[in-house]
Amino acid sequence: MNSAFWALAAFDAVASALLINAGVAKLVAPGPLEQAVAAALAAPRGAFGKSAVRGLGAVELAVAVALLVRPTRPAAAIACSLLGCCFVLVGILGVLRRSSVPCGCFGGVSQQPLGWANVGLGALLAAVWPVNALTGPVTVPAYTTAAVLLASIGSAIVCFWLNRRLLVPLFSARRAVQARSEVSLCSSS
C-alpha cells in the first residue's frame, strides 16, 4: 500500500463523509432545502415536495457508501461528480438570485443561504471522478476497509463541526454547573 492508495482512500472518504452528512440531513429535515431551492428558482413554496429532497438524500447516501466499496467505486465516482456539478449550479443560482433562505443542505444547523459554500463543496465532489480516473484501477483489496474506516472518522468529524453550536455549550462545565444549581426566582417564563 503506497501513499497514492492512502491519498485516494482518504479523498474518497472525505467526499463520502460529506455526502453522508448531507444525505442524512435531507432525509431527516427536507423542509429547509425544499424552501431554499424554491426561493432560488423563484418557484412557489412546496413546488418540489419533501419527498424529492428525501430522494436526493437517499441518492447521496447510496453514492457515499458505493464510493467506499472497491468494485462500485468507479460508477459511484461518476455519480458523485454529477451530484457535485448539480451542487455547483445550485450554488451559482443562489448567488445570482441573492438567496437569503437558509439552505438546510446539512439540516437545520445550516443557516447559510445557497451560495459560494455550495459551489466550493460541489467542486470538491465534482473532482471525485477525475481524481479516481487519474489514479486508475485500485487493485488493493484493503481499499474498502481503509476507505470505510476513514469515512467513519470523517463523518464524525464533519458532524461535530456542523453541530459545533450545539456541542460547545455542552462542554462548558461552568454552564452545566450553573444550570444545575440555578435557583430561580421565576414563577413563570
Added chain:
Amino acid sequence: MLVVLGFAVLILAVGMVVLFAMFGELSARVAQAGTRPRSTEVAPLEGARLGCVPDTWPAGLVTAGEAPSVLLVLSSACGSCLDIAEQLRDSPVEAEWDDMGIVISTSHQETGDEFVAGNKIGRFPHHVDVGGSWVISQFDVNFSPSALVFEDGQLAAAYIFHDVAALRAKITEASAQLGLPQQDRETV
C-alpha cells in the same frame, strides 16, 4: 473480518449523524418558536406589599443619592427575563430609561454578574440579589419578570410584564390618569 468491523463502525457513525441531524432540526424549531411575538399584556402582580418602604436600598441601585422609581425584577434563569434584558440592550429608547433600576435574582453573585455583563445592561443601576433575599424580604415579590413602581420611596404598584415598551406605556398611562398607579384600583 476487518471490512465487517469497518462497516459496523460506519453504521454507528451514520447513526450518530442521524441523531445530530434530529438535534439540529429540533434546535431550529425551538429557535423558530422563540421568534413568536411576545405578549404585551401588563398585569398586576398579586401579593406585593404595596405602600411598603424598603429598609435599605442596595448601593448598586442608588444613583446620586436617589433610588429608582421603577425596579425591574429579573432572574438569571428565566427565558422571559433574558428577552427583557435583550430589549433593554437593543432598544435605544429603553436604553435611555433614566429612573429605572434592575434587580437580578440569582443563585450566585457570579451568575448574576455574568447575566449583567452578557446582556450588556450594566449601564443601568443594578443589584445582584443572591437568592432573591432582598426583593422577597422587602416587597414579598417572588415572581419574575416583574416591575415595581415607586412613588416617594413607597411601592405604589407591581406588575407582571413581558414587553418593556408595553410596561412603560402602562406606567405612563397609570401616572397620567391616576396620579399614582394604585394597584388596588386597577382593572387590567
